[in-house]
Amino acid sequence: MTTANEHPVVPPGLDSVSVVLAGSGGAGVMTAGNMLLEAAAHAGYYALMTRSSGPQIRGGEAAALIRIATRPVECMEDRFHVLAAVDWENVQRFDAEIPLGPSSLVLGDPDQGEPPAAFLRSGPRRAALPLKRIARSIPDARPNMVLLGALASLVGLPEASVGHAVGKSLGKRPASLGPSLAAVAAGRAAAADIQARHGLAPPPARAGARWLVTGNEAAGYGAIKGGVRFVAAYPITPATELLEWMAPALAEVGGTLVQAEDELASINMTIGGSYGGVPALTATSGPGLSLMIEALGLAVAAEVPLVVVDVMRVGPSTGIPTKSEQGDLNIAVHGLHGDAPHLVLAPNSVADCLRTTQWAVQLAEALQAPAIVLSDQFLGQARSVVDRPADTPALAGRDVAATAVPGYRRYALTDSGVSPMAIPGSAGNAYTADGLEHNERGNPSSQATDHVAQLDKRLRKLESFDYGDAWADLEGDATADAVVVTFGSCTGPVREALERAKADGLRARLVSLRLLSPLPASRLEAALAGAQRILVVEQNHSGQLHRHLRAECDLPGHVTSLRRAGALQFQPGEIHRHLIDWSRA
Amino acid sequence: MSGKSRVARQALPGSVEEFMACAYAMEVEAAERYAELADQMDTHHNREVAGLFAKLARIEGKHRDQILARMGWEHGPDAAVFRWETPEGPETTDYGELHYLMQPYHALRLAEHNERRAAEFFERFAAAPVPEDVRAAAREMAEEEREHVRLIQEWLARVPPPEPGWDEDMDPPAVAD
Amino acid sequence: MNETAVALAPAGYKSEVKPVWCPGCGDFGVVNALSKAFAKLALRPEDIAVVSGIGCSSRIPAYMSSYGFHGVHGRALAAGTGLKIARPDLTVVVTGGDGDGYSIGGNHFLHACRRNVDMTYVVMDNRVYGMTKGQPSPTTEPDWDSKLSPDGTGLREFQPMVIALASGANFVARGFTGDPNGLAEILVEAMRHPGFSFVEVLSPCVTFRPEQKEWKKLVQEDAFTPTADAKEAAGRLMHDTGFDLGVLYAGGRAPYAPRGPRAERPVEELERRFVL
């Protein structure tokens, strides 16, 4: 029975399969999901996993959403192939996140009752496995492991890879390894009779190193690669994991992380550390960013480099802490009082969290200005198998006044706008960094001439800097009339939609903005030259990116805003449909 | 340090050297303070009193230099944290006595008060069980300070006393960060 | 602590910037005392950072020849904490007023005391918001009449020394600007003492609280006998007049230090955590 189904039966096999493991908290669906992801990685596939859970602190319903593919993937698909549940307790709350279709398979334990009607509307195929009874027949075994075995079989993951994943996960509890492996094998055997299979095509040949990483981890690593050695922060979902990853990592490279008493403290500690010459960062989410705004203005005025990673969640207020939204663009760009030029960047994939955060640190240091990195809950918490991101070139670091300069002027009006910064400890250059408007020496001044000169200087350093090609990812056919402009986690579904369109013979370009402020308007206008139709895709209610683009540059052609508030990520199909409609128009 | 009482801080001088070190510290502190007060008055555009404080600073500076010359010292002893019986040296003006609208009369009253305190300070030494040469030096210094008191009083006599309401300001304070 | 052989006179620790303060303001005494304390400790000015928030008193960093940081209202302790943890080699002195420290920055005060980072916090308490022209602060008497709070706030005064002691400050003292020499001695001890040292400084505001000129008659020099016993110190505070000066408490708590194993490994080694 087992051997017959070792290899998938659906030739030639799918290049992408999406599955959901669901059930009550405590049933271990998250653990099983992680193992499935690990198994896919071990087998040589790319993969992406997100998680959803109910509001209960413990024991609530939970779902692991996993996509396994033969090429890198950055978003979920339009439909899930398999929805498998240990039980159906309130799992219908995830209805909107788990689109199914007639070819999907809904798999459950018949002893746990019928699947909720919401999941049956699309007329999926159904299968039943007595997970609990099977588990009970094996000493110390659990239903989630039975389900893992069954699912691995249904998508065609090799037994050895599943064994590896289970071993890796239970390494610290060897006593449960035997029962777990037995349960996995029993699940695999039990699934042999299920007809509705979604077998994967063989994995691609492995070209280079691959990582299993979340966006939060990648951002943390990018920060350290960029030079960050001091972090002060206050926990907040969904940024906490970034900080929890950084705490031990920093300790290994001679850095320090402090848990502050609130975000007012964390941003000001970050400023203090950076003023001391140590590249510094804090991470937070919307509510925390709101508290940090005053001090960000201080960093602008006093010209203290630092990075704030805002892992955006649904706002306003406490909003929906566990869901993604791109609603902080406005506050990130415009939230500071006064004229306060600073940097706003956005990573556009899990792997890109590394590059963009590293770049943000480099830019902040080079320009002596604060940088806000707009990551989001999806990117931050999605765990993904990716190719090792390419190393990016180092930038010139902070311009430090290392030797004593007679009559040192901390805020000297240089051509570039960047003036050498003295670091405490360096003799002869002592100065007072000030959030009060100041003259070149840093002495408080209420003169309009000093104010304007310093405003010009602070703007000049950001506007005259050569950001190179990293400001956006420009992809697709550069001569196409149709352009999709987007940023952040919307890039994944847009990319996939463009690939599909290309397969349909449609021509389109992608502009995924990495540098949102200062917006490189002339480069953007060049990238959009000749466009007849522009679709601006973003995940917020009011079209914040659309408005930002409208305000900052002249958009050619006919511009459409495709926007949706948070909680539900875009699917490639929605964007693909727009491109098709355009081609027909 | 802080646990000790003020009186214990100031041992009686056992030699002329020790005594003059004390006198020197007193003059240094007084001169520096007058200079600082002159700056404060200058910042607040009270030029007249600023000039007066600057003059007093020069006078105290001269006394300081006279002590150096008399003792044949190149640099004076460390006056930085000299421990006085009173919070500050007996000739030092209390920061809290200033007002930005104060008039020369007020400044001279402060100077008179300082000189008198200085004289009393030396007189106490002269009356204390100290070696004879110290007593002689203390008497001499006390005499000088008394002379200063007289000079300042003469000066005061030439300065009109302030009208009532001298500290009234038509404008509200202008601070605000 | 950066005590060196390079001796500078106290005047060497003052900058050329002329204070904007009202003549008669107590804060002048703090510049005086701080520069004497730095001189006494023979610190190199470049190894000192004076950090502040916003207020009259918070203008102090620019008046010193050391490095300075004049941040936003209420967050001086946070900026100082970040600086000291990132740069443990520096001598960090955080300064500010009672409004800055106990009202808008109150939460940071509690946590700075319990975090016990090795720095000194000097609060110039004038029981009023000077910079914004005379509103009551947390230490203002309940019946002090002002435009914003006519007939007073009716609120009990905040007790900084009680709070500092209860929150874990390792050194608690009170000085008076009318006695810059005595204050300098306290500051020297505070800076030498490991951990978070809190120095409450009675610093009269001649402009909005002219009656505070009387403080010099009320203060009690050396009223506290320093103790390392927090209980004893707490007991002593129960009969504090508010004008008792000196070092109340010098405790033995270990100052803040990052915990857990630390290393200086190459950054690329961190990648191992991701590699499949």
Ligand SMILES: Cc1ncc(C[n+]2csc(CCOP(=O)(O)OP(=O)(O)O)c2C)c(N)n1
């Ligand atoms: C966020 C913010 N709120 C309010 C102010 C206005 N403000 C400036 S100083 C100050 C109070 C200063 O009082 P205190 O700290 O006691 O210092 P003092 O001026 O008495 O020395 C206030 C409310 C500000 N600068 N920033």
Ligand code: SF4
């Ligand atoms: S208003 Fe008060 S606190 Fe401010 S400078 Fe004047 S006297 Fe000092």
